Amino acid sequence: MAVDAVVWRNRAMTLFDRIPMPVAVCDVYGAIILANPAMAAEWGATSSGLRGRVVLDLFRPQEPWQIERIAQALRLRRRSRYPVSVRWDAADGVRREGELTADPVSDSVEASTALLVMVRVLGECPVVEQSPEPAAGTAEIRILTLLAGGATTARAARETGLTVDGVNYHLRRLSERWGAANRTELVARAYALGVLTPGVWPPAAVPAP
Numbered sequence: 001m002a003v004d005a006v007v008w009r010n011r012a013m014t015l016f017d018r019i020p021m022p023v024a025v026c027d028v029y030g031a032i033i034l035a036n037p038a039m040a041a042e043w044g045a046t047s048s049g050l051r052g053r054v055v056l057d058l059f060r061p062q063e064p065w066q067i068e069r070i071a072q073a074l075r076l077r078r079r080s081r082y083p084v085s086v087r088w089d090a091a092d093g094v095r096r097e098g099e100l101t102a103d104p105v106s107d108s109v110e111a112s113t114a115l116l117v118m119v120r121v122l123g124e125c126p127v128v129e130q131s132p133e134p135a136a137g138t139a140e141i142r143i144l145t146l147l148a149g150g151a152t153t154a155r156a157a158r159e160t161g162l163t164v165d166g167v168n169y170h171l172r173r174l175s176e177r178w179g180a181a182n183r184t185e186l187v188a189r190a191y192a193l194g195v196l197t198p199g200v201w202p203p204a205a206v207p208a209p
Contacts, residue, residue, distance in 0.1 A: 022119040044091030059086035095125040148203035
C-alpha cells in the first residue's frame with residue numbers, strides 16, 4: 001500500500017511538472033508551497049525559488065472584491081473554483097494579463113485547506129508611458145483621512161459632499177492604483193506612501209511641500 005502511494009505521488013508530480021500553464025499549490029494565506037516549472041519561468045526563477053512567495057504579490061488582482069470572495073469561501077469551507085483577473089510583469093519584460101483560478105483542496109474535510117492556483121495567460125498589455133500622477137488626489141486624501149479615523153462610507157460621503165457611490169468610486173481607483181485588497185490596506189499604504197502623517201491623531205494629511 002505504501003509503495004503504491006509513492007508510485008502515484010511520483011506520477012502526480014510528473015504530471016504537475018509537465019502542465020504547460022503556470023500552476024502552484026499555496027497555503028490558505030496564498031504563500032507558495034509548490035510551483036511547477038511553467039510558474040517559475042514566468043519569474044525567471046526555479047520552482048524552489050518561488051517557495052514562500054505570496055502569489056498575489058506576483059499576480060496583481062484587478063478586482064479586489066474577487067479576493068474578498070475567496071477569503072469568505074475559505075472561512076465557510078466552500079469548495080468551488082474562484083477566478084481572479086490579474087496582470088503581471090513577467091521575467092521577459094512583457095506585461096501580461098490573464099485569469100487566475102484558486103481551487104480549495106485538502107485530503108479531508110477536517111484537514112487544513114490549501115489552494116491549487118492556476119494561471120491562464122490571456123494576452124499582453126501595452127505599457128503606456130504616462131506622466132507621473134500624484135499618489136492621491138485632494139478628494140481621495142480627504143476620504144483616506146476620514147477612513148483612518150474610523151469613519152464609515154456614509155460619513156465620509158457627508159463630510160466630503162460626495163455620494164456614497166462617489167466615495168466608493170475613489171476607493172476603487174485607489175485600490176487599483178495601489179494594488180490594495182481592502183480598506184485597511186489602503187489606509188496602511190497611505191501612511192507608507194507619505195500621504196497621511198504618521199504618529200498624528202486625529203489622522204491628517206501630510207502637508208503639501
